[in-house]
Amino acid sequence: MITSALPPSREQSKDESITAWALAARGGDSDAVDLFVRALQRDVRHYVTFLGADPQSADDLTQDTFLRALGSLHRFEGRSSARTWLLSIARCAVIDSIRYSASRPRLSDTDDWESAAERTQARDLPGFDDGIALAELLDALPDDRREAFVLTQMVGLPYAEAALVSACPVGTVRSRVSRARTSLIEWLDDAERSAPVAAAA
Structure with a gap:
């Protein structure tokens, strides 16, 4: 029986490209490293932000994720998509960050440090209230x-x-x-x- 092959979806094609870049980066292609990071940076940042990590540390966690990934890229064999592999690393980075934060004492010169921190945040940005509402609902x-x-x-x-x-x-x-x-x-x-x-x- 002959079955017609369906064309790959746009998302499948994107994931295949990202995985190919990761494999090329593993081989030392610096352009592929750049393409790999650019393709997934936004996804990783969204993931670590909404996974429950402190939103202020999202950039640091995103950077940590890519540092870990690039350091272990030689072990990536392409058996899963590079996106899945990278988000697994991001998940570990968030867990490690939460564990590290929980083990350190919190210092503050005011009893109501949360309110003080909230007052220093910019509030006049477009979409700020919607973003806060979404974050609160997700939390x-x-x-x-x-x-x-x-x-x-x-x-x-x-x-x-x-x-x-x-x-x-x-x-x-x-x-x-x-x-x-x-x-x-x-x-x-x-x-x-x-x-x-x-x-x-």
Whole structure:
């Protein structure tokens, strides 16, 4: 039986290119290193930001992820996509960062250091309030659901690759994303219902 081959999707083609760049970078091609980093920098930054790490340290974690990846690129064999491999490294970087932060004492010269930190943040940036609202909603999700939602809906990984990054079955990822969506929709509906009441008061 002859089956017609479907053309690869745009996302598959992009992942194949990124994986090819990673393999070429492993062989010492500096242009491929640059292409590899540029192609995945935004995805890694989104992932580490919404995985639960401190948003202020997202740039450092992104850089740490690429330093770790480039240091171990000689072991990358292309059995999974380079994006999946890199996001697994990013996940480890976030976990290590959280463990490191938890083991250090927090110093502050004020009792309400969180409010003091919030007051120093710029608030007049376009989309600032929407970004804060999204971050707060995502923070309210359980860690496993937030990770699955961010990987599939924000970073754009297929469910199978998100399962590899999260080290769980594909069905579990699908269930977590579905539950995250349901919670987010309910919270948004609740916020919209209470907003007119607050405005009228």
